[in-house]
Amino acid sequence: MQPEWDLIVVGGGPAGLSAAQYGSRANLRTLVIEELAPGGTALLINEMENYPGFPKAINGYEFSELMRQQTEQFGAMIKSATVTAIKKTQDVFTVETFDESFSSWTVVLSTGAKHKHLGIPGEETFSGRGVSYCATCDGPFFKNKKILVVGGGDAACDEAAYLANLSDKITLIHRRDRFRAQKSLADRVLKNPNIEVRFNHVLEKILGEDKVRRVRLRRTIENKVYEENFDAVFIFVGAIPQTALVPKLKKDEAGYIVTNQNMETTQPGLYTIGDVRSTPFRQVVVACGEGAISAHMAAAYIDAIKGEIYGGAA
The missing domain is CATH 3.50.50.60 (FAD/NAD(P)-binding domain)
Incomplete structure (x- = not known):
């Protein structure tokens, strides 16, 4: 089965949009599925003054809009929908929404956390x-x-x-x-x-x-x-990681998904980034870095998969 996408990013916050940007720049067919609006909880930031390259504070909406524009300019598609399930058959993932399903070699989960x-x-x-x-x-x-x-x-x-x-x-x-x-x-x-x-x-x-x-x-x-x-x-007393789509993945004591330094979960081809991931420091700049790593590793994973499928022919 040849999937229609190389990379599907579930969640369009800063982490997810960064993954989509790096995925698109690596020539991966990339889809972002976000149930609300691109930017996620970053949309709610009043003044962000600690993101590198912005000496003058920028509000979350403006920052998110710039990220959305940049993501689409690199070639990623952003779709508004609610993901209801993520399944894997052999080497291909199926990402289901209420209205349709999409197939992909890899999935990056960036569903974030909701207010406690x-x-x-x-x-x-x-x-x-x-x-x-x-x-x-x-x-x-x-x-x-x-x-x-x-x-x-x-x-x-x-x-x-x-x-x-x-x-x-x-x-x-x-x-x-x-x-x-x-x-x-x-x-x-x-x-x-x-x-x-x-x-x-x-x-x-x-x-x-x-x-x-x-x-x-x-x-x-x-x-x-x-x-x-x-x-x-x-x-404002904390957050609950949104992990309902992946109940079997390994999590820490607070319910956040555990990955290695490559953002890899216990499911090959599935990566987790941003506020849903177990990490000692949750900041926009950290989330964006995680997004870049996940896309890089997804591209390497796809190369390996295709090499196995096609007999490793160069």
């Missing part, structure tokens, strides 16, 4: 009515309002800084006594006059009627519970 929820009372009830997981999406609805941000990592600090441009009444709580975000992001938040930081705090309940009105907080050191009025709650 706290699972507290009121969180689901008021989702979309004051509870949000995306500051750039929903922040403008709460200009000059009192906003609570929950989390202590890069995302929480970055999103709090964005919200501080919309309101001078931002409160950021974190359950530990220090941020786990990069020092530059943490320092910026701590110095921002529009952001009040409260360490050793957890959110226990979100209250309201038709929308968010107040919250119940616990100060963990004294084990003191109190309520306070807020107009919105933005939650």
Whole structure:
């Protein structure tokens, strides 16, 4: 069976688009399947100031659009669809969507991770009515309002800084006594006059009627519970890797897919990159590098497969 594609990339974030660029430049017939919009979670970044080559900060949408244009200029095709299954028969992968199926010699999985929820009372009830997981999406609805941000990592600090441009009444709580975000992001938040930081705090309940009105907080050191009025709650407490398409692949204790340094999984011809991969450091620049490696290794794998199929003839 001769597949229609050499490389199918499932997920069109920075990692996936980088894989597609390098795949196309290696003369691989390359397809990217993205269920939302090219860029993935990078679309939500307010200001990205640490990507090499951009001395002036660029927002996630602009960065993603440039990557999309570049990817298509190199010859890759980007399709909007939801992948429902990935199967392999002999040497050929079949990638299924709701409407059609595609065949390929190799697959790069770049499905990323989705926002983790706290699972507290009121969180689901008021989702979309004051509870949000995306500051750039929903922040403008709460200009000059009192906003609570929950989390202590890069995302929480970055999103709090964005919200501080919309309101001078931002409160950021974190359950530990220090941020786990990069020092530059943490320092910026701590110095921002529009952001009040409260360490050793957890959110226990979100209250309201038709929308968010107040919250119940616990100060963990004294084990003191109190309520306070807020107009919105933005939650950034980690992510859940999207691995449902590959349940049998090896994963780490947090559920991220394990690969070697070549981005190879335990399934030959299947590579994993970006936020769904087990890695000590999740950044856009790292994801892009992983994408380049995966495409390079996919090209070598295809050469080996074709050599076996055609008897190794040069």
